[in-house]
Amino acid sequence: MIIDAHAHADENDIWGWYDPPEKVISLMDEAGIDMAVITPYSDEPGPSPGLENLKRYLAQFPDRLIGFPRIDPKFGQKSIEIFEKTIKANPLMKGLKLHPISNLVKPFAPLCVELIRRAGELGVPVFIHCGDKIPALPLQITRAAGLCPDTTIICHMGGYFHAEEALRCARRQSNLVLDTSSTPYPMIVRQALELLGPNRVVFATDNPAGDPISELQKIRMLHLKPDVEERVLWKNIAELLHLEVGRN
Template structure:
């Protein structure tokens, strides 16, 4: 990428691991990589081995994320960490309605909780996000009810809500997913985990205004995602949009 001096970087998707010192470790990694701010959600709802199995075979858990821990950590971070509420759709929106006003966005993980995007409970959560003025970050997987086409159907029903398709879509080469979301201006793409060729395609097909830099820390070290972008030769203006302005806009410009 072409840069002129330091350009601010806003990580659109990181997880706060459980345990003492997790926020401090995240901030240290951010400092080492030149990342100024990060959107964070709770980690540890399921361990990586179980999540890997559920992504492929299906399955579900009815577990709540440590949203309170995320909120407390963000309150202590001087604005550098921005909390998203990790909703459990098995609560039918009661958890998010009670606490959502204290957060800056909504995180959904259909493959964790086993509730398809076509389920009315996700529509109810999206309606609450619209009420709070929140963006919605979510993962899709290749199963009926959980795919990018199902996200598109959900997003069409809530045109005033910005949906973030995480991890560059399904798998690491989801060019089809990019084409599916292309007609919907309220769906943007966060690129952690995707191939650099997929990021390039997203920039070309969606435009830099609909692509967000994210890391998926701690499963992915931010330096890996930064190296991916460095290989693409973005202009300073393109990088500013992807690395800062788009995530800032998702949060209302702050």
């Protein structure tokens, strides 16, 4: 069993990005990945049909795809209501995606914190894009995690240039979980496991931006103990999302 904790599917005329679920699943199949958490490219509310696309994709492939709706916190209570309704209406919606660079809201801003806390109350994790630009740096996400201790927050390992900072931040904040995508260095993954333990690292590819075969090889080449590799490749994310799955 392998579960990708971070992938994308959307067909967006405004942005010109066309990554239908069939494309994502084809790449999953090539790598031997069983399931993936997907998010759209556009925020809700907004002019693009990202959320409706996500609902349609989950209905098409309920055994392969899990959804995290992507919400823009700027709309306050409306954003919370959309998110809450989405989670409660569809058992395949298992979390929240926030992208501070696209919505230009700091992760620790009051509107964002309120949304993150609501996710915790609903019992679902929050994935926050973590990369090389303000306002999505590891320190900014860590500040949000400190304000929302009852919510699990998943993020990249700091992008290409902030991986070590992400590790330091996650070590300080116990509700931060790191995904293995967006860093090209396998040894950073090993270091994360040594610092945080095997329960706070989840396998991810950022498919289709990231290549699933390469991302999986990044884990395999570490030659982890079987029980640790199992936790990274599927068990940790399955437990976070309350998935009833097991090893193949």
